[in-house]
Amino acid sequence: xxxxxxxxxSRYRRDWTNVDFQSYSSHVLSWNLKNGIxxxxxxxxxxxxSHVLEHFQKSEAKPFLSECCRVLKPNGVLRVVVPDxxxxxxxxxxxxxxxxxxxxxLEPCYDWLMLEMFDQTTRNSSGGxxxxxxxxxxxxxxxxxxxxxxxxxxxxxNSKKSYFHDSLKEMEHFNxxxxxxxxxxxxxxxxxxxxxxxxxxxxxxxxxWEIGKFRLSGEVHQWMYDEFSLGRLLSQSGxxxxxxxxxxxxxxxxxxxxxxxxxxxxxxxxxxYKPNSLIMEGLKS
Ligand SMILES: C[S@@+](CC[C@H](N)C(=O)[O-])C[C@H]1O[C@@H](n2cnc3c(N)ncnc32)[C@H](O)[C@@H]1O
Numbered sequence: 433x434x435x436x437x438x439x440x441x442s443r444y445r446r447d448w449t450n451v452d453f454q455s456y457s458s459h460v461l462s463w464n465l466k467n468g469i470x471x472x473x474x475x476x477x478x479x480x481x482s483h484v485l486e487h488f489q490k491s492e493a494k495p496f497l498s499e500c501c502r503v504l505k506p507n508g509v510l511r512v513v514v515p516d517x518x519x520x521x522x523x524x525x526x527x528x529x530x531x532x533x534x535x536x537x538l539e540p541c542y543d544w545l546m547l548e549m550f551d552q553t554t555r556n557s558s559g560g561x562x563x564x565x566x567x568x569x570x571x572x573x574x575x576x577x578x579x580x581x582x583x584x585x586x587x588x589x590n591s592k593k594s595y596f597h598d599s600l601k602e603m604e605h606f607n608x609x610x611x612x613x614x615x616x617x618x619x620x621x622x623x624x625x626x627x628x629x630x631x632x633x634x635x636x637x638x639x640x641w642e643i644g645k646f647r648l649s650g651e652v653h654q655w656m657y658d659e660f661s662l663g664r665l666l667s668q669s670g671x672x673x674x675x676x677x678x679x680x681x682x683x684x685x686x687x688x689x690x691x692x693x694x695x696x697x698x699x700x701x702x703x704x705y706k707p708n709s710l711i712m713e714g715l716k717s
Pocket of ligand 1: 439440443451453463466482487650651
């Protein structure tokens with residue numbers, strides 16, 4: 433089996449071909465997928481991407497999916513996982529209606545759904561309002577947030593203590609030695625030198641440069657999909673037998689051996705990695 437995971441982030445398998453903008457492992461090829469997929473035609477049995485397509489602008493999505501089609505063998509499977517616009521909007525409408533009917537306890541759920549809908553699209557710095565929400569000492573209605581966010585949110589909330597610990601330690605020890613250490617870090621790091629020079633040249637316009645750079649970094653959501661729009665796009669990109677699937681099922685019979693959409697939770701029980709996602713597959717005709 434030749435398996436390709438695009439925009440894998442930290443979720444890669446050593447026996448797959450893995451690609452991401454940023455690679456922190458020799459098992460992940462560093463590549464900007466907006467420049468196409470750097471492999472020959474017809475070589476993969478499965479192309480998989482999870483929570484990646486929404487990071488492409490609307491006009492970039494079809495060329496990217498056509499590239500996925502190109503690198504698949506005939507009858508190869510494309511499996512796409514994205515946030516489910518329909519599910520988020522339905523949850524929002526349901527909570528809004530209950531709030532109107534006086535269920536005030538749902539206010540934190542409403543606030544979280546607003547973050548899911550807008551923060552990931554509008555943020556200008558990494559983590560955005562969502563991360564700020566998760567880093568509060570006490571997260572209102574944490575159970576709801578964790579149920580919707582799954583393993584990814586659980587990991588962020590669990591890492592919160594060490595995050596605070598590190599930044600507090602940094603503040604406590606802010607003295608001449610730490611300042612000199614920071615200066616040494618900047619001087620030794622070519623990216624930081626470049627940033628410093630750009631800041632010097634751009635002056636007040638530096639902020640616009642920094643925001644633009646962040647918005648092109650691949651973190652921001654550029655578009656959203658529901659079953660109808662993703663199905664139509666898959667069909668326009670050269671796929672057949674398009675269907676919605678559960679995290680456990682696939683047209684690829686061997687999927688159970690590779691399943692990237694489920695994880696073991698802290699109790700060792702099987703859990704869906706990103707609940708409420710829309711998962712669709714199509715076959716290369
Ligand atoms: C939300 S993360 C999803 C990571 C992983 N697939 C998962 O399901 O947890 C999106 C990933 O897509 C990557 N990405 C976004 N745009 C990309 C691009 N143009 N080229 C390569 N990777 C990209 C990001 O670097 C990031 O690792």
